[in-house]
Amino acid sequence: MNTEVLKGGFGNAPVDAAYAFRAAMNAMACPGTVEVLQGAQPPAPVSVAAGTLLLTLCDPDTPLHLAGDFDCEDVRAWVSFHIGAPVVAAEFSMFALGSWEALAPLSRFAIGTPEYPDRSATLIVEQEVLAQEGMALRGPGIKDSVTMSLPETEAFQMNAMLFPLGLDFFFTSGDQVSALPRTTKVEVA
């Protein structure tokens, strides 16, 4: 085993995870806000924020899909050692990690059932940058409206139309995270 794999977990798991969860929760509760998410040192191409999200939310109970370049030996080994989540095909995943292009088509992911809309996938989308400009977002967690850059518009509009079913998204870049739940209405600003 590559000894690099042994590195990159939380230094103090209970406390690091507690701070990380609060950042993730604030991001999901207030779409469009950008939070700092640190603690993990995952192998490339996984960002610090995405690695920290995985350490905070995933474990052997959460099947994980690695899309495109993120499905590589280093990442698989790191996930296996630090998280223990089974790596699966998109349709069986509770969490998925990748670039926007690699995660498409989104129709592969679970959107929940009418009686259990929570049984839906959460997608972690790695971005070059997180910018608070671009699309206009409205909905729960947003006072009036906020702006945020998204990889596209239509996919999120379609997703919102599925409510209460649908996918929930985290966007990560470096040590930053923002989120977009299924309730957010996206419009071109």
Place this chain on the structure above:
Amino acid sequence: MSDYNFAYLDEQTKRMIRRAILKGLAIPGYQVPFASREMPMPYGWGTGGVQVSAATLTPADTLKVIDQGADDTTNAVSIRKFFEKTAGVATTEETGAASIIQTRHRIPEEDLREDQILVYQVPIPEPLRFLEPSEIETRKMHSLEEYGLMHVKLYEDIAKHGAIATSYAYPVKVEGRYVMDPSPIPKFDNPKMEMAAIQLFGAGREQRIYALPPYCKVVSLDFEDFPFEASKADHACDMCGATDSYLDEVIMDDSGGRMFVCSDTDYCTGRRQAGHIGAQAAAASAALEETAV
């Protein structure tokens, strides 16, 4: 590996609860099932709220715990001590100084901010339970937005009493979709649920978590000809003179003397410290001094 669990729960349990909280925030008002753990306190003491708080707290938090608006009941004190011991968090009785407030049966009078979290202890999370005992059926009713029975029940109240008799746990509709039980808060508190803070609800025995993101649309169910009213005792607080707070009626002595006092003790204390004086403040302090002797 240390055998010390921050905030009592093990990491795997906290992850499971955290995932449920995130789905709850993504689907406001929907009850997310979770595998509730045994806590070192009885169910009636808010184990659902305690588990949600445990999964949400960081060492940097300042925690406030209220029971019916008061910080000093046995229940509130023991939950506060529990987290002081297991999570090493600071605690406070001041609403404005708290980053997380765990509550049973009240929403603080002071407006909460975006950087605050309100955690509710919930005994019965299912608003349709008293109409339909089967979980399979209520789940189906929520999925089909079949809320007619709930309106029928409220309307029967009006037919019988001339008004909607439900004064606690008054049902709300969230974002025009899910009917939700706000926990047994007085209906006076319902309008406050459209707030800047994150609201999380935990039901331990029933194993449900639900949530409201900030500024979420929360509407109390009503009828055009019988609009919802956030009623309270038609009186001012006898201690601080507040006319805008929810009041408890307190029996003062054996001869039937009584007074109305803010149920939110921190709010009342704050107002009295700011110099507001209620009609019976002097008499009440004298009576209290007498009991103390």
